[in-house]
Amino acid sequence: xxNNNTTEERLLTAFSDLVxxxxxxxxxxxxxxxxAGVNESTIFRHFKDKHGILNELxxxxxxxxxxxxxxxxxxxxxxxxxxxxxxxxxTFTTTHRSVFLIGLRESYQFPEIADAVRQLQQRFKKxxxxxxxxxxxxGEISSTVDIKNExxxxxxxxxxxxxxxxxxxxxxxYIPSNQFLENNVRLFASHLK
Amino acid sequence: xxNNNTTEERLLTAFSDLVxxxxxxxxxxxxxxxxAGVNESTIFRHFKDKHGILNELxxxxxxxxxxxxxxxxxxxxxxxxxxxxxxxxxTFTTTHRSVFLIGLRESYQFPEIADAVRQLQQRFKKxxxxxxxxxxxxGEISSTVDIKNExxxxxxxxxxxxxxxxxxxxxxxYIPSNQFLENNVRLFASHLK
Amino acid sequence: xxNNNTTEERLLTAFSDLVxxxxxxxxxxxxxxxxAGVNESTIFRHFKDKHGILNELxxxxxxxxxxxxxxxxxxxxxxxxxxxxxxxxxTFTTTHRSVFLIGLRESYQFPEIADAVRQLQQRFKKxxxxxxxxxxxxGEISSTVDIKNExxxxxxxxxxxxxxxxxxxxxxxYIPSNQFLENNVRLFASHLK
Amino acid sequence: xxNNNTTEERLLTAFSDLVxxxxxxxxxxxxxxxxAGVNESTIFRHFKDKHGILNELxxxxxxxxxxxxxxxxxxxxxxxxxxxxxxxxxTFTTTHRSVFLIGLRESYQFPEIADAVRQLQQRFKKxxxxxxxxxxxxGEISSTVDIKNExxxxxxxxxxxxxxxxxxxxxxxYIPSNQFLENNVRLFASHLK
DNA sequence: GATGAATGAGCGTTCATTCAT
DNA sequence: TATGAATGAACGCTCATTCAT
Numbered sequence: 001x002x003n004n005n006t007t008e009e010r011l012l013t014a015f016s017d018l019v020x021x022x023x024x025x026x027x028x029x030x031x032x033x034x035x036a037g038v039n040e041s042t043i044f045r046h047f048k049d050k051h052g053i054l055n056e057l058x059x060x061x062x063x064x065x066x067x068x069x070x071x072x073x074x075x076x077x078x079x080x081x082x083x084x085x086x087x088x089x090x091t092f093t094t095t096h097r098s099v100f101l102i103g104l105r106e107s108y109q110f111p112e113i114a115d116a117v118r119q120l121q122q123r124f125k126k127x128x129x130x131x132x133x134x135x136x137x138x139g140e141i142s143s144t145v146d147i148k149n150e151x152x153x154x155x156x157x158x159x160x161x162x163x164x165x166x167x168x169x170x171x172x173x174y175i176p177s178n179q180f181l182e183n184n185v186r187l188f189a190s191h192l193k
Numbered sequence: 194x195x196n197n198n199t200t201e202e203r204l205l206t207a208f209s210d211l212v213x214x215x216x217x218x219x220x221x222x223x224x225x226x227x228x229a230g231v232n233e234s235t236i237f238r239h240f241k242d243k244h245g246i247l248n249e250l251x252x253x254x255x256x257x258x259x260x261x262x263x264x265x266x267x268x269x270x271x272x273x274x275x276x277x278x279x280x281x282x283x284t285f286t287t288t289h290r291s292v293f294l295i296g297l298r299e300s301y302q303f304p305e306i307a308d309a310v311r312q313l314q315q316r317f318k319k320x321x322x323x324x325x326x327x328x329x330x331x332g333e334i335s336s337t338v339d340i341k342n343e344x345x346x347x348x349x350x351x352x353x354x355x356x357x358x359x360x361x362x363x364x365x366x367y368i369p370s371n372q373f374l375e376n377n378v379r380l381f382a383s384h385l386k
Numbered sequence: 387x388x389n390n391n392t393t394e395e396r397l398l399t400a401f402s403d404l405v406x407x408x409x410x411x412x413x414x415x416x417x418x419x420x421x422a423g424v425n426e427s428t429i430f431r432h433f434k435d436k437h438g439i440l441n442e443l444x445x446x447x448x449x450x451x452x453x454x455x456x457x458x459x460x461x462x463x464x465x466x467x468x469x470x471x472x473x474x475x476x477t478f479t480t481t482h483r484s485v486f487l488i489g490l491r492e493s494y495q496f497p498e499i500a501d502a503v504r505q506l507q508q509r510f511k512k513x514x515x516x517x518x519x520x521x522x523x524x525g526e527i528s529s530t531v532d533i534k535n536e537x538x539x540x541x542x543x544x545x546x547x548x549x550x551x552x553x554x555x556x557x558x559x560y561i562p563s564n565q566f567l568e569n570n571v572r573l574f575a576s577h578l579k
Numbered sequence: 580x581x582n583n584n585t586t587e588e589r590l591l592t593a594f595s596d597l598v599x600x601x602x603x604x605x606x607x608x609x610x611x612x613x614x615a616g617v618n619e620s621t622i623f624r625h626f627k628d629k630h631g632i633l634n635e636l637x638x639x640x641x642x643x644x645x646x647x648x649x650x651x652x653x654x655x656x657x658x659x660x661x662x663x664x665x666x667x668x669x670t671f672t673t674t675h676r677s678v679f680l681i682g683l684r685e686s687y688q689f690p691e692i693a694d695a696v697r698q699l700q701q702r703f704k705k706x707x708x709x710x711x712x713x714x715x716x717x718g719e720i721s722s723t724v725d726i727k728n729e730x731x732x733x734x735x736x737x738x739x740x741x742x743x744x745x746x747x748x749x750x751x752x753y754i755p756s757n758q759f760l761e762n763n764v765r766l767f768a769s770h771l772k
Numbered sequence: 773g774a775t776g777a778a779t780g781a782g783c784g785t786t787c788a789t790t791c792a793t
Numbered sequence: 794t795a796t797g798a799a800t801g802a803a804c805g806c807t808c809a810t811t812c813a814t
Contacts, residue, residue, distance in 0.1 A: 007794085007795085021301050022301065022302075023216070023218070023298065023299060023301075025216070025218045025219060026218065026302070027270040027790080028786080028787065029787075029788055029789080030787080030788090031784090038796090039795065039796050039797070040788090040789090040796095040797090041789080041790080041791090041795080041796065041797075041798095042794085042795055042796075043788095043789095044788085044789065044790080045795070049788075049789075050788065050789090063196050093783095104297075104298070104360050105216065105297075105298035105299075105360075106216065106298075107360050107361055107362075108213075108214045108215065108362075109215070109219070114354070114361055115813075116361070118361060118366050121366065124364070135799070142230075146376075146380055149376050149377050149380045150380065151369060152377060153377050153381055154379065155347070156350045156353035156354050156357070156368075156377075157346050157349045157350045157353060158349075158353075159353040159356070159357070160348075160350060160353030160356065161349050161354070162347035163297075163353070163356050164349070164352070165300070166300060166301055167297050167300055167307075168307055168311060173311050173314065173315070175349075183316075183339075183342050184342055184345060184346050184349075187342045187343065187346065188340055188346055191384040200777080200778085221803080221804065221805080222804075222805060222806080223804080223805090231778075231779090232778065232779050232780070233777080233779095233780090233805090233806090234779065234780075234804090234806080234807080234808090235777080235779075236782095236805095237805085237806060238776090238777070238778075239777095241805090242805075242806075254800065269795085336792055383797075392801085393798080406687075407687045408687065408688070409602070409604070409685065410685065411602070411604045411605065412604060412688070414782080414783065414784085415783075415784055415785085416782085416783080416784090416808065423661055424799075425799065425800050425801070426785090426796095426800095426801090427785080427786080427799080427801075427802095428799055428800075429784095430784085430785065430786080431797090431798070431799075432798095433785075435784090435785075436784065438659075450652075456799090473746075473756055486666050490684075490742075490746050491602065491683070491684035491685075491746070492602060492684075493599065493746050493747055494600045494602075495601075495605070500746075500747055504747060504752050507752065509750070511780085525724075529776095532762075532766055535762050535763050535766045536766065538754060538763060539736050539763050540734070540803080541739075542736045542737075542739035542740050542743070543732050543735045543736045543739060543752075544613065544735075544761075545739040545741030545742070545743070546734075546735035546736060546738040547735050547743065549620075549683070549738070549739065549742050550735070550738070553683050553686050553693070554693050554697060555686075559697050559700065559701070561731060561735075563790090568730050570731060570732050570735075573725055573728050573729065573732065574732055577770040586773085586774085597778080605810065607794080607807080607809080608808075608810080609807090609809090617774075617775090618774060618775050618776070619775095619776090619809090619810090620774080620775065620776075620777095620810080620811080620812090622809095622810095623809085623810065623811080624773070624774070628809075628810075629808095629809065629810090705805055742784055753786075
């Protein structure tokens, strides 16, 4: 038995962990059961089928996504706002790594997950664009700043780093969170002032 | 019969196409055979096993990767150099979509492919950093430019856009090539002058 | 369902029976399942793989072989001792027909089984030679008897009859057990007195 | 190309050699073609099918078997006659090892070969029994000799040694030809005088 | 006379899922 | 609530055989 949690929780945790390494297909019900310390057939008492486990995680993802989007409230300081956005995005995707990765890897099989992943990105972009537009109108941002494209670039950049960190877990390729926020995001922000 | 090409070519094409949708595991030998219009067992006359098909594509990837890295020769104009780099990177990854995606999605099962994908990224980064450092020393680039981090940001950005375009093929999320080079890369470059 | 035994027992029995007819390779998992009255995949719940079934039988063979060798205790009466030896050898090999035959037929693919079959033969030979040597020393056997070669001949003879009886099951070629012990073994023994 | 012989001869030789190691089933047409140095499909130009190769060898076996039986002409000297019989049997079976082994191993699949192997044994037995009976009638052999059973024992013994030598090629178990004839057969014969 | 390309049947094995207990 | 036994569909792969050249 993996830990003291509910059987259902242990199954969800086992599934999440295994998906990181093996992907959805490679995460067999046998592996899940072994890691969770239960019988394979027990899975089907708690979830309709293998897909049902994923659905549960997707539901949590969607709830948290709303929360994260609501939590992201730019305050009008470009630097702090981009750092805040990057931080929330990174925290959220890390918390929901398995769903994020399935959305990335198996987007064709699970279009609804791919959609969910995309939507989050769009919402973050919109929040930033809206705020920056507002700031541009009030003169806080120079009118020469190309808000739309800069925001696109920013989102691509933080998405790129998250993908690198998840897809190649053991690699030196991605930039660790703190360093990324302090150096890279801050540097990016400096061009918008 | 899918088209007039060699059986081997048809198999490679079928494999590549299916991998985009279904991933490596989901691309069954039966599907490959059906798409290529041959009997399933014919696959094994042309390739040692299923992995052998992938190996063939990886070999081509590695050859082309060398070529692409050699082709990327910055001329000392920041804007043109970044555009050139982004264009070559994008062209190369598009040509080798299937291998790139397998390296991204199934990095755990195929660490050598994940490595190959990573290496390309590092090589591009190094070429840029080397050139920009040289330009900074000769005064063509202001000494205030944070070459290392700017290059990181640039590479994350073009990587992010490539991943988006491949992973969510039918989505409106990624920025189409021409537009990306003209608007986003150019915009990014403008901050380095 | 073939009979009331455990699924595992039914599988082992089915495998054993089929091996006599078809050999190891010819005994397909489908045939085994059909004869045992279970689904083919059920085999793999009970045994790691096809070889695992054989391993199980080989383990039993090895255990029984020790027992058989220990049970064979010549009492110093040549005739009775040869009959006893022949009887134990025949009973043992008959009980483990399938393993014996695989060791004989597929010795190249399963050298460890071939070894096991050989060893039994050597052990029986040694027990006889040791006893007869002891009897020769105590004068119970004439010193003119060529113990080593006579024993070789005896073992070849009983081995030959066992092989005939197993390999050509429906033939009239081999000599049935009782008759063999009463006539042939006894006749052979008569020359050693 | 294996040697200068006819394609057909090379195929037959390749088949014979492979059968010793791998048995009939394990001797794939691909292996045969590789060893013979021809294309796999060439086999089917020379033989109807895989079984056809075996048939060819069986035909030769049957012709030679007649020859061997005719060659075996006991002269009335028990010792020399048994040695002669053992020698011819051994030579013949060695020459036709592959067929002999298939008859032994795959007797169920190829009953006609099993028959052929059995018949040879019966013919040898009959020749010996007939001669010894004749000798008994003429007083050359003591009337106390149990001709039938002694002959059975003798045939089992030489059969046993041949099987050992073929089935466990690399083993020290069987008794090498010369030694077998000089020691074992001679010893056996000594009891009949 | 021989080849190379292709096939279809069948093999051992894995997997998500069901069912009786 | 959970288990252990069993299943059927599918998978990657091998094999003897066919056919056009």
